[in-house]
Amino acid sequence: MLSLNSYAYMKLEKFKVSNFRRIKKLEIDFKKNNDNILVLAGQNESGKSTILEALESFYQEGFSEDSAFLLKQDNEGKQSTEFIFSVDEKDIEDFCDLLAGTLSADVVFWDSLKEAFKKSTVLKKVKFLVEGTEAGADIDDDDFAKVSGFINAKYQEYLDSQPEENTEDVKEDASTEDENQDTEEDKLINDLVTEEKKSDIVSALYRVAPKFVLFSDSKCDLLPDNIKLSDYVADKGDGKNAVKNLETILNVFFSRIARTETLQRGTIVDEHNKKLSANFSKVFKQKVHNESEVSISYAIDTLSKSRAKDLGKKEDDEDIGEEFIFFSVQTSDGEPLPLRLRSKGLIWFLSFWLVLESMKDQNRVILIDEPDNSLHVNAQSDLLNVLDEIAQTYGHQIIYATHSPFLIPTEKLHRIKLVYNDKKDGVNISEISSGKIDTKSKRDALLPVSHAIGCSVSKHNTIFTDRNIIVEGLSDMFAYQTMGRILKEDEYHYLPGIGTISDKLNPLIGMCIGYGLNWCLVMDSDEKSDEKNSSTKNKYELIKEQVFGGNEEDTKKQVYILEGIKNLEDMFSVDDIEKIASKTGFTLPPQKPKNKDNTSYIGKKNKIIFWKMFASANFKATDFSDTTKSNFKKVFGFIQSALADE
Known part of the structure; x- marks a missing residue:
C-alpha cells in the first residue's frame, strides 16, 4: 500500500546552481555536514537569500526572465539547478508503488522489483535538473536510462520465469506485423518502460522526493x-x-x-x-x-x-x-x-x-530566510532548540540563512557555510574550516561566527572565581584550556581579553583586584604592532606602573611573557599544527611559510575557528611533540605558582 507521508528518507546530498541572479556557479555538498542542519552565515546582501531561492526552484515551473545572472540578456535561459538525492529502501518501495499505478504489471512483479532495487546500486542516488525555461524538474538522462533499463531487464526476467500460457496472456495485447520478429524486436515489445513513459518515472521519483518549503x-x-x-x-x-x-x-x-x-x-x-x-x-x-x-x-x-x-x-x-x-x-x-x-x-x-x-x-527540506529579522535574542535561542529537535526527531533537512551571532551553533561549527559576494564571480560559499579567509568579503562573512563564539564565551564565563588567568583573546583561551586538559593540569578559569592593543586587558585586571580575586596574566612576546604603545613590552611596562607601582619583582610574579614566542600559535610545532588540522578537518594552505609562522599558516582572520575546533576535538598528550608540551608546561608552572594559596 502506498504511504508517501509515512516518513520517507530521501535526502538532499548535493546542490548545484549556475547563472541564477547573483550566482555564477555554486555548489553545496550536504554530505560533508553529516547533519540535517546547514547554516548559511554572512552579512546582509551577501547572497544568502539568493541561495535559498535557487533551492526553492525545485518546485518552480521554470525560471523567470529576471533570474538570469546579473540580469544580463546573454544569460537568459541559461539558469540551471541540480539536485542529487540519496535514496532509501522506503523510497524505493514508494517509487515502485507509484509506478504500479501507471504501468501495467502483476503485483508479484512489483514486489520482486522492490527487492531487486534494494540489492542494486542503480537507484541509490537520483539527480534532478531544473534548466532554463523548462517547466518543472526532470531527471538526468543517464539516471533514466539506468532505471528504465533495470526495470525492463527485471520485467523480461519475470516474463521468462512465467509458464508459457501466462507469458502468452501478457503478450496478447502487443501488436506486431511480423510473426518472425527477431529477438531484439520482441524485447522492445516487452519493455515496460519506454521513452514515452519517462514522465511516469520522473513523476514517481518527484513525488517521493522531499518537499521544499521556504519561510521568509x-x-x-x-x-x-x-x-x-x-x-x-x-x-x-x-x-x-x-x-x-x-x-x-x-x-x-x-x-x-x-x-x-x-x-x-x-x-x-x-x-x-x-x-x-x-x-x-x-x-x-x-x-x-x-x-x-x-x-x-x-x-x-x-x-x-x-x-x-x-x-x-x-x-x-x-x-x-x-x-x-x-x-x-x-x-x-x-x-x-x-x-x-x-x-x-x-x-x-x-x-x-x-x-x-x-x-x-512528512519528508521536508525546510528553508528559512533570516529568522532573526522577526525574533529577539532569547527567542532565537529557542528557535535553535526547535530546529535541532525536528531535525533529529523527524529527519527534516533544514537550511537557514542568518547574520545573527545568536543563530550560530558554536558547538556545531561543521554546519556552517560562509556566504560572500565577490564582485567578479558573484555569490559564493566557503567552508568555515578553510584557512583561506583571504578577502574582505570572506572576512565579513566570518564576523557573525566570530561574534557568536565571543557571545558564547561571555554567556558561560563568569569573572567571580578564585583563580583567574587573563589571556589576550579567545584563541589563547581555547588553546590553554584544551592543552591544560590534555596535560592533566589543574583547572583554571580563563578570562579572554582583546589582544595587547591599547589597554583592553586593564579592566579585567582591575575587576580581579577590585573583587579581591587571585589572578595572573599570560602574554606572547610579539614586539611588532601597527599602533603606538601596543607591543608586549610597552604593555608590560604600563601594567607594571599602573598596577604594581613600578615594582618589577611583583609584576613578574603575576605577569608572564612567552619569551621568544611571538604568537600563541608558535607554542606548537608545525607538525602539531598539521595534526590538529588533519583531525579537526581544518584546511591549511598547500604550502607552508618558508620560516616558522603558524599564525600565517593557519590564517590570522580564521584562527579563532581553528582553536575552537581544536577545543571540540579529542587529543591525547602523546599526539604532541615534546617541544610543544614543554612550552605549555612552562606556562602552567608559572600559573600554578602565581595562583598558589598564600
Whole structure:
C-alpha cells in the first residue's frame, strides 16, 4: 500500500546552481555536514537569500526572465539547478508503488522489483535538473536510462520465469506485423518502460522526493486575529494556511466544531487550548506577562457588535452575527488578547511552529530566510532548540540563512557555510574550516561566527572565581584550556581579553583586584604592532606602573611573557599544527611559510575557528611533540605558582 507521508528518507546530498541572479556557479555538498542542519552565515546582501531561492526552484515551473545572472540578456535561459538525492529502501518501495499505478504489471512483479532495487546500486542516488525555461524538474538522462533499463531487464526476467500460457496472456495485447520478429524486436515489445513513459518515472521519483518549503518575512503565513468561518471553509481569508496548520495539529475540522452544541463545544475547545498551550510552552521559553507558560487559545463564536467595534468594524457591518474563529494570547488575569497586540516575534514563532508541527511526519527540506529579522535574542535561542529537535526527531533537512551571532551553533561549527559576494564571480560559499579567509568579503562573512563564539564565551564565563588567568583573546583561551586538559593540569578559569592593543586587558585586571580575586596574566612576546604603545613590552611596562607601582619583582610574579614566542600559535610545532588540522578537518594552505609562522599558516582572520575546533576535538598528550608540551608546561608552572594559596 502506498504511504508517501509515512516518513520517507530521501535526502538532499548535493546542490548545484549556475547563472541564477547573483550566482555564477555554486555548489553545496550536504554530505560533508553529516547533519540535517546547514547554516548559511554572512552579512546582509551577501547572497544568502539568493541561495535559498535557487533551492526553492525545485518546485518552480521554470525560471523567470529576471533570474538570469546579473540580469544580463546573454544569460537568459541559461539558469540551471541540480539536485542529487540519496535514496532509501522506503523510497524505493514508494517509487515502485507509484509506478504500479501507471504501468501495467502483476503485483508479484512489483514486489520482486522492490527487492531487486534494494540489492542494486542503480537507484541509490537520483539527480534532478531544473534548466532554463523548462517547466518543472526532470531527471538526468543517464539516471533514466539506468532505471528504465533495470526495470525492463527485471520485467523480461519475470516474463521468462512465467509458464508459457501466462507469458502468452501478457503478450496478447502487443501488436506486431511480423510473426518472425527477431529477438531484439520482441524485447522492445516487452519493455515496460519506454521513452514515452519517462514522465511516469520522473513523476514517481518527484513525488517521493522531499518537499521544499521556504519561510521568509513574505512567505510565512501568520496566524490571524480572526477569520470568518464561511470564508475559511471556502478556502479564503488572510492567514487561512496557518489556521489549516492548527487544524492538522489538533486533528479537527473547525466547521464541525461550530456545529456542536454550545456546552459541548466549550469543553472541546478548552481541551484543545490546554494541549496547544502546553505544547507551545515547551518550545517557546520566553515569559509573557511574567508567566513562563504562554496561553494560546482559539474560540468559535458569532461576531457581536461590541466585538466588531474592537475589530474596527462598524455597528451595522454585514459580518455581525456571522461565525468567526478568534485567536488570542491570554493575559495574566485570563483575559484573551488579540494576536495583533502581541509581539511580532511571538506571532512569527507561533506561526512557524504550527507549520513545523503540522508536517512533522512528512519528508521536508525546510528553508528559512533570516529568522532573526522577526525574533529577539532569547527567542532565537529557542528557535535553535526547535530546529535541532525536528531535525533529529523527524529527519527534516533544514537550511537557514542568518547574520545573527545568536543563530550560530558554536558547538556545531561543521554546519556552517560562509556566504560572500565577490564582485567578479558573484555569490559564493566557503567552508568555515578553510584557512583561506583571504578577502574582505570572506572576512565579513566570518564576523557573525566570530561574534557568536565571543557571545558564547561571555554567556558561560563568569569573572567571580578564585583563580583567574587573563589571556589576550579567545584563541589563547581555547588553546590553554584544551592543552591544560590534555596535560592533566589543574583547572583554571580563563578570562579572554582583546589582544595587547591599547589597554583592553586593564579592566579585567582591575575587576580581579577590585573583587579581591587571585589572578595572573599570560602574554606572547610579539614586539611588532601597527599602533603606538601596543607591543608586549610597552604593555608590560604600563601594567607594571599602573598596577604594581613600578615594582618589577611583583609584576613578574603575576605577569608572564612567552619569551621568544611571538604568537600563541608558535607554542606548537608545525607538525602539531598539521595534526590538529588533519583531525579537526581544518584546511591549511598547500604550502607552508618558508620560516616558522603558524599564525600565517593557519590564517590570522580564521584562527579563532581553528582553536575552537581544536577545543571540540579529542587529543591525547602523546599526539604532541615534546617541544610543544614543554612550552605549555612552562606556562602552567608559572600559573600554578602565581595562583598558589598564600
